[in-house]
Amino acid sequence: MTFVQLIDCKTSRFDEMNRLMDTWVERTKGKRTATHSLIGKDRSDSAHIIEIVEFPSYEDAMRNSNLPETDEVFREMVALCDEMPTFTDLDVVRDxxxxxxxxxxxxxxxxxxxxxxxxxxxxxxxxxxxxxxxxxxxxxxxxxxxxxxxxxxxxxxxxxxxxxxxxxxxxxxxxxxxxxxxxxxxxxxxxxxxxxxxxxxxxxxxxxxxxxxxxxxxxxxxxxxxxxxxxxxxx
Missing domain, CATH: 3.10.450.50 (Nuclear Transport Factor 2; Chain: A,)
Known part of the structure; x- marks a missing residue:
């Protein structure tokens, strides 16, 4: 079953965050199990960012999360955020x-x-x-x-x-x-x-x-x- 993770954060350093996402893709090249991702910016609050990452399954997402490169990027992402990001895990039931x-x-x-x-x-x-x-x-x-x-x-x-x-x-x-x-x-x-x-x-x-x-x-x-x-x- 397709699995989607929503990463919800606030940052005043969006350009740095955007470059970090590119770094994450590069560091996990050949290992990354995500099939699609997009980043949205709240129209009413430019510091409010949501990244949507899609995986073939929950198990694939967990394999991606357990990569050492993912852990490194996560710590760098937290440092760029104004507050601790939140994560929402979704099983896709209609696509x-x-x-x-x-x-x-x-x-x-x-x-x-x-x-x-x-x-x-x-x-x-x-x-x-x-x-x-x-x-x-x-x-x-x-x-x-x-x-x-x-x-x-x-x-x-x-x-x-x-x-x-x-x-x-x-x-x-x-x-x-x-x-x-x-x-x-x-x-x-x-x-x-x-x-x-x-x-x-x-x-x-x-x-x-x-x-x-x-x-x-x-x-x-x-x-x-x-x-x-x-x-x-x-x-």
Whole structure:
């Protein structure tokens, strides 16, 4: 679970404090576990500073805190403060930006050439997939990998994300899919045709950002028409 630490302090020596933060990054280079940090200055009190530091987990934050370089910088920071800084530790329970980024990564990974990379950093083991083209829902990470491999074996393809909206724990993505039919697809031999589809997918994410459920809607009839499957039914 993503972990955030808020460092709240007051200092009349902000420029020195800012340089100290650069020093901290340099001293912990290659050891630092923080993934993102920003510093904010109170608009109503220029001496009031808050630094927000993000870590992949609480354990990563503790490893960072235990570095001797961190301890040295902390003592120097206290010396620059007008009063003792305070620390607030937060477990992140909702991060819409992370959810949207992970969904974008998934669309990229699905279309990766060569072997399908592991998905356990993006999708939950108990992932639940809803696709109206399937008689039954696809349950579990291994099962959705097999579904992806079916598409990857039949087409060389790529997704273009047209729009994306994140709200709460869900991310809605409108996409365009372009592919080349290179292998068997539902009993249809490779045609070599260039095909395209549009669709919308809603993914639900859990607190750590992993995708745990998905609902797909896409123009499968249009795809089959492009592959020539419906020609035999034309009058």
């Amino acid at each position: 819409e930006q992370l959810y949207a980024a992970n969904v974008r990564r998934l669309f990229e990974v699905i279309a990766t050439k060569g072997q399908l990379p592991p998905l356990n950093d993006l999708m939950a083991e108990n992932y639940h997939d809803h696709d109206p083209a399937n008689e039954q829902d696809v349950l579990g990470l291994d099962a959705i990998r097999r579904e992806m491999e079916m598409w990857r074996g039949a087409f060389d393809f790529a997704f273009t994300v047209e729009d994306q909206i994140a709200q709460g724990d869900q991310v809605c993505t409108r996409w365009t899919w372009n592919g080349t039919h290179k292998g068997d697809f539902l009993g249809i031999p490779a045609t070599g045709k260039q095909v395209t589809m549009t669709g919308v997918t809603i993914f639900r994410c859990q607190e750590d950002g992993k995708i745990t459920e998905g609902w797909w809607q896409y123009d499968r009839l249009g795809l089959m028409t492009q592959l020539g499957v419906l020609d035999q039914y034309e009058v």
